[in-house]
Amino acid sequence: MTLDEEQRKAVFQFFNEIGIIQQLASTMFNKCLPDGVHVSHFAVLNHLARLGDGKTPLKLAEAFQVTKGTMTHTLSTLSKRRFITLRPHATDGRSKLVFLTSAGRAFQVRAVESLGPAMAALDGKLDYDRMIAMLPELAKVREVLDENRDL
Amino acid sequence: MTLDEEQRKAVFQFFNEIGIIQQLASTMFNKCLPDGVHVSHFAVLNHLARLGDGKTPLKLAEAFQVTKGTMTHTLSTLSKRRFITLRPHATDGRSKLVFLTSAGRAFQVRAVESLGPAMAALDGKLDYDRMIAMLPELAKVREVLDENRDL
DNA sequence: TATATCTGGTTTGATATTGAACTAATTTAA
DNA sequence: TTAAATTAGTTCAATATCAAACCAGATATA
Numbered sequence: 328m329t330l331d332e333e334q335r336k337a338v339f340q341f342f343n344e345i346g347i348i349q350q351l352a353s354t355m356f357n358k359c360l361p362d363g364v365h366v367s368h369f370a371v372l373n374h375l376a377r378l379g380d381g382k383t384p385l386k387l388a389e390a391f392q393v394t395k396g397t398m399t400h401t402l403s404t405l406s407k408r409r410f411i412t413l414r415p416h417a418t419d420g421r422s423k424l425v426f427l428t429s430a431g432r433a434f435q436v437r438a439v440e441s442l443g444p445a446m447a448a449l450d451g452k453l454d455y456d457r458m459i460a461m462l463p464e465l466a467k468v469r470e471v472l473d474e475n476r477d478l
Numbered sequence: 479m480t481l482d483e484e485q486r487k488a489v490f491q492f493f494n495e496i497g498i499i500q501q502l503a504s505t506m507f508n509k510c511l512p513d514g515v516h517v518s519h520f521a522v523l524n525h526l527a528r529l530g531d532g533k534t535p536l537k538l539a540e541a542f543q544v545t546k547g548t549m550t551h552t553l554s555t556l557s558k559r560r561f562i563t564l565r566p567h568a569t570d571g572r573s574k575l576v577f578l579t580s581a582g583r584a585f586q587v588r589a590v591e592s593l594g595p596a597m598a599a600l601d602g603k604l605d606y607d608r609m610i611a612m613l614p615e616l617a618k619v620r621e622v623l624d625e626n627r628d629l
Numbered sequence: 630t631a632t633a634t635c636t637g638g639t640t641t642g643a644t645a646t647t648g649a650a651c652t653a654a655t656t657t658a659a
Numbered sequence: 660t661t662a663a664a665t666t667a668g669t670t671c672a673a674t675a676t677c678a679a680a681c682c683a684g685a686t687a688t689a
Binding site: 342349392446466473474 | 489612622
């Protein structure tokens with residue numbers, strides 16, 4: 328099966344839509360988030376709060392598909408704000424573990440709340456059920472891209 | 479209808495998937511594109527080639543949901559590479575029109591070709607039909623976000 | 630018409646991200 | 660056991676992006 332012109336265009340269009348949605352959503356989130364915290368920083372706090380902290384920087388970089396350097400940067404600003412602390416890894420001298428501070432947890436709660444009004448404004452306009460239904464399909468696309476990252 | 483906890487999480491997860499797919503896709507495209515041309519620049523060339531040139535910078539900025547300043551930057555690098563030319567707008571002294579040069583058209587063709595191998599490698603792994611089926615739904619999400627940009 | 634407002638585009642300063650080079654610690658293998 | 664290769668994280672230079680301030684031309688209004 329080789330993709331025809333029609334499909335190629337559709338794939339481009341797919342990634343184009345994805346890119347634009349990402350732009351719009353992150354701009355919206357960035358505007359809502361308090362204290363000039365960037366959505367990519369919030370995402371890390373959120374991840375740690377919801378899925379548990381004590382992860383390594385590398386794990387976080389993989390989870391968000393950013394480079395190690397980017398994660399170093401993100402963690403250092405979160406650290407400067409005292410939202411996280413980095414502790415040495417118990418058994419691996421090269422590695423570190425990321426923990427939320429209580430200020431970090433408090434901020435995450437506050438940040439989620441600050442997104443409330445925007446979310447509420449979209450209520451009734453976005454079809455949540457359809458978005459939820461798309462999740463597995465999107466996850467599949469993400470997995471395929473992830474597995475073929477070295478193209 | 480107010481969104482419950484379940485839905486809120488799902489919406490976050492939706493945008494999270496979108497963000498990760500965008501990362502992976504643009505990283506892949508950036509690696510494939512020739513001469514260090516960034517995917518965002520290619521996207522503009524592609525747009526002009528497929529939908530016709532002679533657009534204003536502002537129209538392009540709106541099409542890709544980037545700021546005017548970002549589009550100025552993108553166009554100036556495309557211009558430096560002689561892929562486009564900017565001509566004054568016939569009736570509006572403030573405005574400009576963007577045209578592809580023949581080098582720009584040639585590059586666009588070459589760039590599409592250079593994406594071929596990566597696309598081929600994904601062939602059989604990505605479910606194009608499902609992606610195509612998602613297009614209208616993604617477009618709907620994009621439209622809603624677009625209409626509510628001032629939240 | 631003259632002034633005020635609006636609009637298209639540029640500029641500026643700050644931040645996010647990348648890829649590549651680098652350091653230090655661990656693991657592998659000779 | 661020691662040297663080589665791998666791995667976790669940092670640093671660096673370059674680029675993309677944004678928000679906000681700005682300029683000049685166009686439009687509205689008084």
